[in-house]
Amino acid sequence: MARPCPTGRHDEHNVYAENCPCRALLDLISNKWSALVIGMLDERSAVRFSELQAALPGVGSKMLTQTLRRLEAASLVERSVYAEVPPRVEYTLSELGRSAAVPLGQIRAWAEEHIDQVEFLNRKWSEQN
Amino acid sequence: MARPCPTGRHDEHNVYAENCPCRALLDLISNKWSALVIGMLDERSAVRFSELQAALPGVGSKMLTQTLRRLEAASLVERSVYAEVPPRVEYTLSELGRSAAVPLGQIRAWAEEHIDQVEFLNRKWSEQN
DNA sequence: CGGCATCCTTCCGGATACTG
DNA sequence: CAGTATCCGGAAGGATGCCG
Numbered sequence: 604m605a606r607p608c609p610t611g612r613h614d615e616h617n618v619y620a621e622n623c624p625c626r627a628l629l630d631l632i633s634n635k636w637s638a639l640v641i642g643m644l645d646e647r648s649a650v651r652f653s654e655l656q657a658a659l660p661g662v663g664s665k666m667l668t669q670t671l672r673r674l675e676a677a678s679l680v681e682r683s684v685y686a687e688v689p690p691r692v693e694y695t696l697s698e699l700g701r702s703a704a705v706p707l708g709q710i711r712a713w714a715e716e717h718i719d720q721v722e723f724l725n726r727k728w729s730e731q732n
Numbered sequence: 733m734a735r736p737c738p739t740g741r742h743d744e745h746n747v748y749a750e751n752c753p754c755r756a757l758l759d760l761i762s763n764k765w766s767a768l769v770i771g772m773l774d775e776r777s778a779v780r781f782s783e784l785q786a787a788l789p790g791v792g793s794k795m796l797t798q799t800l801r802r803l804e805a806a807s808l809v810e811r812s813v814y815a816e817v818p819p820r821v822e823y824t825l826s827e828l829g830r831s832a833a834v835p836l837g838q839i840r841a842w843a844e845e846h847i848d849q850v851e852f853l854n855r856k857w858s859e860q861n
Numbered sequence: 862c863g864g865c866a867t868c869c870t871t872c873c874g875g876a877t878a879c880t881g
Numbered sequence: 882c883a884g885t886a887t888c889c890g891g892a893a894g895g896a897t898g899c900c901g
Contacts, residue, residue, distance in 0.1 A: 624738035
């Protein structure tokens with residue numbers, strides 16, 4: 604199915620190869636919002652669109668929709684529509700998504716634990732507060 | 733030094749808080765190129781600009797410079813200029829950068845190991861090859 | 862070699878308004 | 882409620898040229 608990439612790690616795929624599909628996957632989850640969305644879904648299991656937006660201050664509905672659609676297309680996230688009034692839509696992680704949540708959680712944890720060592724960002728933040 | 737964020741995990745910082753500086757740090761390393769640059773530097777220790785660019789097909793010199801400057805400002809990367817002819821500039825990971833390389837390496841590994849399960853991206857890739 | 866400056870195009874992404 | 886549609890400004894980012 605998956606043809607090998609030019610220079611292979613893991614036998615077949617290599618994120619350093621320009622047009623290995625796994626680089627697109629890396630880009631997808633290396634997105635600014637993806638790590639946060641996946642983290643929320645990992646904590647709460649089934650989350651509605653509006654809950655998600657409330658939990659992610661700063662994201663617009665357009666951005667959130669885009670992010671969810673991309674994650675859904677890559678089958679990291681599943682979308683369930685309930686034909687009710689008012690309509691209800693819930694998002695959940697697929698099994699694949701849950702496996703991604705592990706390393707992504709470590710990245711978030713790393714950022715929270717090491718920010719104190721990054722003077723530059725702390726200073727920028729102090730200035731605007 | 734670092735004032736606590738509104739809603740704190742790890743006592744003080746929380747990537748889900750809109751203006752917690754650690755979100756900026758997360759954004760920095762969740763960047764498309766950052767994970768790859770940090771991965772290269774982690775493998776090879778001291779790398780010249782042109783080596784780096786050659787190892788990262790698809791990146792322009794402008795993008796690479798930007799990425800390196802940002803990582804340097806956040807003290808994840810150190811830059812050494814040798815006054816020679818021709819000039820030589822080498823980049824290395826700081827200790828902080830090396831600590832970030834661990835979870836970033838796991839993200840890259842995850843992408844390489846799970847791409848086969850993502851039909852959508854594989855199909856897109858097949859079509860253009 | 863390793864940039865920075867400049868130009869120029871693309872498209873990201875916010876604001877707003879509207880629908881099933 | 883959970884979006885889509887449209888518009889639009891500004892930033893991302895490629896190409897080119899010059900410099901120490």
